[in-house]
Amino acid sequence: MMRSNWISFTSIARKEMIRIFRIWLQTLVPPVITISLYFIIFGSFIGSQLGDIDGYDYMAFIAPGLIMMSIITNSYANTVSSFFSTKFQRNIEELLVSPTPNWVMVLGYISGGMTRGLCVGMLVSLVSLLFIRLPLFNVPFTILFALLTSFVFSLAGLINGIFAKKFDDISVIPTFVITPLTYLGGVFYSISLLPDFWRTLSKANPVVYMIGGFRYGFLGITDINVWAGLGMLLLFSVVLFLITLYLLKKGTGVRC
Amino acid sequence: MLALSIQNLQKKYQGGFQALSGVTFDVQEGDFFGLLGPNGAGKTTTIGIITSLVTKTGGKVRVFGIDIDDDFPAAKRLIGVVPQEANFSIFEKVQDIVTQQAGYYGIPRREALVRSEKYLKKLGLWEKRHVPAQQLSGGMKRRLMIARGLVHEPKLLILDEPTAGVDVEMRRGMWDFLVELNRQGRTIILTTHYLEEAEQLCNQIAIITRGEIVENTSKRELLRKLNKETFFFDTKNPVSAVMPLENTEFSFMDDGTLVVTKNKSQSMNRILAHLDQQGIVVDSMRNKANRLEELFMEMVE
Ligand SMILES: Nc1ncnc2c1ncn2[C@@H]1O[C@H](COP(=O)(O)OP(=O)(O)O)[C@@H](O)[C@H]1O
Ligand SMILES: [Mg+2]
Secondary structure, eight states, rough: OOOHHHHHHHHHHHHHHHHHTTTTTHHHHHHHHHHHHIIIIIIIIGGSOOBTTTBHHHHHHHHHHHHHHHHHHHHHHHHHHHHHHHHTTTTTTHHTOOOOOOOHHHHHHHHHHHHHHHHHHHHHHHHHHHHHHOOOOHHHHHHHHHHHHHHHHHHHHHHHHHOSSSSSSHHHHIIIIHHHHHHHHTSOOOGSOOHHHHHHHTTOOOOHHHHHHHHHHHOOSSSSOHHHHHHHHHHHHHHHHHHHHHHHHHHTTTTO | OEEEEEEEEEEEOTTTOOOEEOOOOOOOOOOEEEOOOOOSSSSSHHHHHHSSSSSOOEEEEEEEEEEEETTTHHHHHHHEEOOSSSSOOOBBBHHHHHHHHHHHOOOOOOHHHHHHHOOOOTTTTTTTSBBBGGGOOOOHHEEEHHHHHTTOOSSHHHHHHETTTOOHHHHHHHHHHHHHHHHTOEEEEEESSSSHHHHHHHHHEEEEEEEEEEEEHHHHHHHHTTEEEEEEEEEESSOOHHHHHHBBEEEOTSSSSSEEETTSSHHHHHHHHHHHTTOOOOEEEEEEEOOHHHHHHHHHH
């Protein structure tokens, strides 16, 4: 049984990889170009006018944030679009009629989201090395935050895909929720520099902790409690996973 | 052993439409079973429930004795399904579609490659294995779905209107293929709205209309019923007895109307002459509506 589930998982994962690399011009290239532009504009052109933050120049400060931003956006984008197109083309039925348990199905799709999120994150990291030398203060933290954030946003994208009924539905949440939370999540500034009101408000934004923890992994500086960040990511991982399982068990969006 | 047992199956779709109201039928292992019915009768809904794509709102389904409410995954391993409409990703390559499906059933990749080769060859798609599915013709897409439905070698194969929209020549080929599969011992359930198709292939036929089974019998019995027609004879004087006549059944209604059931091929003259000999005078006659025939008229429309 375990072996059967494993084979089922690798089949889904394999299909997701094939998809990501088949449409690499849509999945891998655009985010790398966008983030490179951020590096050039904010890091080089504007950053050179700014002073250091916590002893790092502005380019080094925003690099972890930009990498994390690409991980968040691409993990989410991959599961939401892949799952929705699977529903749209009805090949989700291939999985539904098979004995594959829901949790295996969820992990399969997540493996796709994480592959794309982390691939793009890696590419963006490489791009950043053209501009700066990035230190690595705490490798386990860096990896843990990258993996967990990717996991959480892959799940969130999957939930969005489960609910989505038409193409518009897959861009609403990214546009109105994820992008604002990310831009306001401390990619470009340290929240400790914000006025009291905005700083307090920012602490309610989960992305602040993800970027904060990730930046801590690279630079060893932080404006949040990284352990709280880690705990929150673990909590989100569990809760979103259970929600996804519950939705699939009910058949939401996939069975009539 | 029963390959499939369905009892009092109900389905009310969200929105309140009752698509199935108490469908009951059994399929014996080894049968080639036809579920025949007009569009909208509930064939696809029934198959959807058996394969977990549709959730039932009542009733029981057992697949080789396994209740789907107890162990759906175990039941699913025994079923292969070929849906009415294409449901693969058109961007994926033909062989990938088949091997992936094998993977979903837990078949190791090495074995999946062997089996996909076997079934793609059998269905004449091996040359197309590296082609994205969108480049296949309609008939090829259907055959791809048959290969996909067979890759885990299910004991029960269910096909939902497999020859709808397929040209005559290919239909013959597909029929031969299915008959061969059945001969090798695989139980097959096929839905169709062509009587001819059910007649060619199936040994057992159930007729579904408006979410209910209205007939469930052997093909021979069904054809026998379809080959009969019934008339009401109004006679000058009340009749209570008629001498027997071969291939003809006589019965009587309370008001003395004579009811005559005959084979379609038999001439009416013979019956009238037979009655005349006995001094029975027929004033007028009416055709009794044949429920099955009406149903088939509905299907042909
Ligand atoms: N998802 C759905 N929601 C509401 N009604 C549906 C749905 N699917 C099918 N129906 C209705 O249920 C009835 C039976 O449909 P179906 O099982 O597809 O019939 P068949 O396959 O025999 O043509 C039809 O009237 C159809 O309109
Ligand atoms: Mg149908």
